[in-house]
Amino acid sequence: MALHEILLQQLxxxxxxxxxxxxxxIGYSMVYGxxxxxxxxxxxxxxxxxxxxxxxxxxxxxxxxxxxPSLIVGLLISMTLVGLLGVVIQRVAYRPMLKAPRLSILxxxxxxxxxxxxxxxxxxxxRYRVFPAEVGTESFFIGTLRFTETRIILIVAAFTLMFILHxxxxxxxxxxxxxxxxxxxxxxxxxxxxxxxxxxxTFFVGSALAAAAGIMAGVYYGTIHFFMGFLIGxxxxxxxxxxxxxxxxxxxxxxxxxxxxxxxxxxxPFIGTVWKDVFSFAFLILFLIFKPNGLLGRAESERM
Amino acid sequence: MAxxxxxxxxxxxxxxxxxxxFRIFDNKVYRYTFLFAAAAFLIVLPNLSSRxxxxxxxxxxxxxxxxxxxxxxxxxxGLLHLGYAAFFAVGAYTTGILSSRMGMDFWLTIPFxxxxxxxxxxxxxxxxxxxxxxxxxxxxxxxGEITRLTIRxxxxxxxxxxxxxxxxxxxxxxxxxxISHFYYMFFILAILAIFxxxxxxxxxxxxxxxxxxxxxxxxxxxxxxxxxxxLYAFVIGSSFGAVAGSFFAAKMTAISPDSFMFIHSVxxxxxxxxxxxxKIPGVVLGCIIVVLIPEISRDIGQYRLxxxxxxxxxxxxxxxxxxxxxxxxxxxxE
Numbered sequence: 001m002a003l004h005e006i007l008l009q010q011l012x013x014x015x016x017x018x019x020x021x022x023x024x025x026i027g028y029s030m031v032y033g034x035x036x037x038x039x040x041x042x043x044x045x046x047x048x049x050x051x052x053x054x055x056x057x058x059x060x061x062x063x064x065x066x067x068x069p070s071l072i073v074g075l076l077i078s079m080t081l082v083g084l085l086g087v088v089i090q091r092v093a094y095r096p097m098l099k100a101p102r103l104s105i106l107x108x109x110x111x112x113x114x115x116x117x118x119x120x121x122x123x124x125x126x127r128y129r130v131f132p133a134e135v136g137t138e139s140f141f142i143g144t145l146r147f148t149e150t151r152i153i154l155i156v157a158a159f160t161l162m163f164i165l166h167x168x169x170x171x172x173x174x175x176x177x178x179x180x181x182x183x184x185x186x187x188x189x190x191x192x193x194x195x196x197x198x199x200x201x202t203f204f205v206g207s208a209l210a211a212a213a214g215i216m217a218g219v220y221y222g223t224i225h226f227f228m229g230f231l232i233g234x235x236x237x238x239x240x241x242x243x244x245x246x247x248x249x250x251x252x253x254x255x256x257x258x259x260x261x262x263x264x265x266x267x268x269p270f271i272g273t274v275w276k277d278v279f280s281f282a283f284l285i286l287f288l289i290f291k292p293n294g295l296l297g298r299a300e301s302e303r304m
Numbered sequence: 305m306a307x308x309x310x311x312x313x314x315x316x317x318x319x320x321x322x323x324x325x326f327r328i329f330d331n332k333v334y335r336y337t338f339l340f341a342a343a344a345f346l347i348v349l350p351n352l353s354s355r356x357x358x359x360x361x362x363x364x365x366x367x368x369x370x371x372x373x374x375x376x377x378x379x380x381x382g383l384l385h386l387g388y389a390a391f392f393a394v395g396a397y398t399t400g401i402l403s404s405r406m407g408m409d410f411w412l413t414i415p416f417x418x419x420x421x422x423x424x425x426x427x428x429x430x431x432x433x434x435x436x437x438x439x440x441x442x443x444x445x446x447x448g449e450i451t452r453l454t455i456r457x458x459x460x461x462x463x464x465x466x467x468x469x470x471x472x473x474x475x476x477x478x479x480x481x482x483i484s485h486f487y488y489m490f491f492i493l494a495i496l497a498i499f500x501x502x503x504x505x506x507x508x509x510x511x512x513x514x515x516x517x518x519x520x521x522x523x524x525x526x527x528x529x530x531x532x533x534x535l536y537a538f539v540i541g542s543s544f545g546a547v548a549g550s551f552f553a554a555k556m557t558a559i560s561p562d563s564f565m566f567i568h569s570v571x572x573x574x575x576x577x578x579x580x581x582x583k584i585p586g587v588v589l590g591c592i593i594v595v596l597i598p599e600i601s602r603d604i605g606q607y608r609l610x611x612x613x614x615x616x617x618x619x620x621x622x623x624x625x626x627x628x629x630x631x632x633x634x635x636x637x638e
Contacts, residue, residue, distance in 0.1 A: 115617065
């Protein structure tokens with residue numbers, strides 16, 4: 001393949017992986033924006049989403065098959081269930097800690113993350129599980145570029161979800177309330193906004209999007225694993241920082257950008273796939289040094 | 305409402321039991337008697353016990369050293385560090401490489417390992433601590449993973465197989481190669497770590513950490529440079545880990561990337577938090593819990609981490625100050 005074709009192919013790969021990162025980063029960023037919590041459990045929520053999808057497909061396969069229709073149903077059901085799980089976690093573990101020192105709530109988030117992945121590890125016996133989706137693997141060519149139907153559907157689905165979220169945040173009262181709470185929680189409470197309800201909704205939406213990303217990753221990679229959320233949690237944080245943490249369009253942009261950086265980074269001779277994660281971590285550090293507010297963030301000093 | 309009341313009552317009862325139990329240590333006579341008895345017991349223990357017991361106790365002392373280092377960062381400065389195993393790895397691999405590849409004497413490698421940890425600590429800490437304290441948590445988490453990947457993929461670190469043939473330390477002409485030698489070596493290190501921790505806590509620096517932890521803005525207003533002060537805590541704590549890593553390498557003579565996983569960072573953190581962050585007896589207690597529970601009942605095996613995670617959550621929700629109670633101070637009595 002000629003160089004420009006490799007680049008085009010990587011552009012497409014990068015956009016696809018980047019859209020997964022973006023979907024997870026949105027939840028990360030939303031939660032950070034609203035209660036200033038780095039939710040370590042978010043990567044594990046993504047993993048739980050993938051396992052929910054797996055369980056649904058295993059049950060549904062004999063009845064309605066494991067093609068696209070049942071995947072879509074499974075996606076919606078898992079998003080709802082995992083969204084509710086997010087709300088429960090928020091209620092049990094985070095809400096009592098909102099007034100506690102920051103260190104306590106961070107440790108709580110770590111504990112939640114460990115509880116989630118250790119539970120799944122025990123239930124799945126720690127093995128890789130094949131994701132039983134039966135979707136087209138045949139590829140077609142545009143020029144010399146190879147595409148599969150699956151990848152195109154996944155990327156369209158990811159962008160659709162991001163678009164719906166964007167509408168939700170910008171056009172509904174709930175979205176408005178979320179943005180307001182991110183600015184000043186106490187004043188919102190005085191204005192009669194049910195802050196706890198909005199926080200719960202934020203967790204629902206963020207977790208549901210992560211679950212969707214988890215299922216898509218299951219379809220894309222073909223296998224899932226209890227530890228799959230660990231690295232993507234880090235990547236999502238990196239994406240959120242690149243875009244500007246707390247800013248939702250920033251998380252989408254950051255995710256896509258990080259996906260592209262990784263896809264092109266693996267093409268650089270000295271980096272390759274082995275150093276892919278080191279490469280994106282280096283980007284995190286560089287952004288923290290030179291552009292800590294991210295691409296879309298405005299420089300502002302933290303208020304007391 | 306009734307449910308909350310019951311909950312309150314249960315936690316209060318547990319609290320009062322723990323406090324009466326530990327109140328003994330508030331009395332100086334009892335405290336020092338206990339400490340001397342414990343020290344005497346630990347000194348004669350290798351003559352009385354099996355190699356297996358000595359191995360566990362050495363591991364315990366080792367945990368005390370590592371966790372006291374982590375305690376400087378988490379307990380004193382109030383920063384969450386999730387990649388402590390990486391700094392431990394930096395120390396272990398510095399000693400490992402210098403000793404096995406260049407034949408350097410063990411004791412001479414220690415300054416290099418501290419230097420490497422300081423460099424790594426500055427590289428991670430400077431960009432992060434300048435911004436927000438809690439960014440450090442996730443950046444160290446990433447750093448832990450990156451360090452593991454790096455030592456796995458480099459040639460000089462021996463890749464996934466690791467390093468072998470690290471030389472044993474020689475002290476006064478004796479090569480330390482028996483488990484009882486390492487027992488005493490780590491015992492002395494643990495005592496040193498406790499001493500240094502107390503001195504740091506009572507130093508000007510220690511007080512500034514406490515101030516920042518309690519109220520960052522007020523501390524800054526009083527002229528404390530928050531970033532520098534936190535950076536000191538981070539670098540000093542990291543160096544503790546690196547020194548422990550060097551001794552670990554000397555004891556094992558072979559190290560591989562598997563000894564420095566995320567799980568290890570979590571276990572260190574667990575020990576610091578369970579007993580009581582920032583309190584030295586609490587950290588020691590936490591180490592005893594974390595090291596001994598899996599030894600006592602090996603059946604729990606794969607549930608071990610789940611159990612620890614649930615304990616961590618419960619501690620955070622109901623007893624964030626840890627198991628070891630705070631000593632009543634004048635302000636608490638008011």
